[in-house]
Amino acid sequence: MKQRDAAIVGIHEYQSRDVEGKVSALQIKAESAARALEDAGLSWSDVDAIYDAGDGGGMNGLTIAEYFGLKPTVIDTTNVGGSSYEFHAAHAKRDIASGKANAALLTYGSTAHSNARAIGVGGAGGAGRHPADNMDVFSGMTLVANYAMVAHRHMHDYGTTSEQLAEISIATRCHAMRNPDAVRAMEDLEFLDIRETTIDDVTNSRMIADPLHLLECCMISDGGGAVVIASPEVAKNCRKTPVWVLGSGEATKYPQAGGDITASAGAYSGAQAFGEAGITPAEIDIAMIYDSFSITVMVLLEDLGFCKKGEGGAWVEGGRLRFDRPSDGPALNTDGGGLSSNHPGMRGIFLLIEAARQLRGESCSQVPDAKLAVAHGNGGMLGSRHAAGTIIMGRD
């Protein structure tokens, strides 16, 4: 492990997934920030850099510092959907390494569930003004259908099956059942059958958009969280073991003539991140991969290099992704994922948080002696235009 530029020193995941409209996104962000700073043993006054995706509304670059009561000297408002927080972590590492910042604060808050925002099946979003939206708006492509089109082509090209995709759902649910916050989330969101699932449960669940079933789709919750990233000098005096940000990568992909929909921008961001960290996928203990849908994880396991393109189906078979199979490769989404624990719309921050928990030894589904983790966020839509952010993390 080469780089020791910056470390995650504070984390917090907002506990409630259903605030019943009584807490705002901004309030979730501020409370999460305070708890994450406490976790680090820091205070508001230590923060000199803010990273914000605009989830609190308003002109966030000039209003979020006032809301928190900070005077940051670095302000980064990158918004690439659910992968924003991996981009933020990458930028925080860069800004700290360059000497522009000492303590970076990343926050997220959303009341998607309270707003009754049907993220997945709402139809194409209004009469968009962006030219790309203006071309797609008439088709009735739902978010689920967008990802389903990736799954269909993956099945067509490589023989991937629904049973193989279901492995991702059942491993994630297995981890969710061990996480009290995830179980409470499923209760609050009125999941029908809160238990460990089987492949048959998944493939027999209702089809939402062929070939994706209900149990292959993420939940829509409220929620939020915060992450504090600090310089080695600050990290030295923090309460918890530093979790080093060892490498990062960023990329985007969009439809092009002759393009391959089964390959994502993760192939580019992943290669950058692993290269910078100087490690290989085979060394990774924990894979926190944005599970908006089962197919997202399947494609990303391949693109990040855990297996070859097209071989993900066979690779995930037999429960390989569970936390208690460490000799078979990384454990997947050990918090329960977006499928079964927390998905308020932009899940990327939770990938950093649970990866940090694992490397600190604090997970509900702890992998013994976990040393290296990857957090990979996918923002936008996998089957059309999307962004990819990869962060490699490690402990001493």
Place this chain on the structure above:
Amino acid sequence: MNEPTRPLPRANELDTQEFWAATKNKELRYQQCDGCNTVVFYPRRHCTGCTSGNLTWKLSKGFGTVYTFSVVRQSYHPFFRGKVPYAVAWIELEEGPRILSNVIDVDDPLVDVQISMKVELVWEEHEEINIPLFKPVD
């Protein structure tokens, strides 16, 4: 109450307005650069292949293949929820561009739509513009 209608593009969006204007004459158009031959789609004012290109509008013959598709079973949209199950597809036109659309005129989209099947353009008529949909080639 009026019947819910298909969501339509804005005819005055500046990058795509010529594309939509051409649909009044039932023409499916795309752009190609005179300088570097790059096919540009969705429509734009600039060439994405070179910095000096002049884009010329070309006419698609309207034939293509289904690159991939999904049959939507659940939608909360007032128009589309009455249409389920329906097929959304990326159509690869013979001239190169990939366009997002629907495959219609099939008895059962769950059975009658396949990846790689040949499709042809069919226009759904509206007042200001027409919408390019696709049906299986006979």
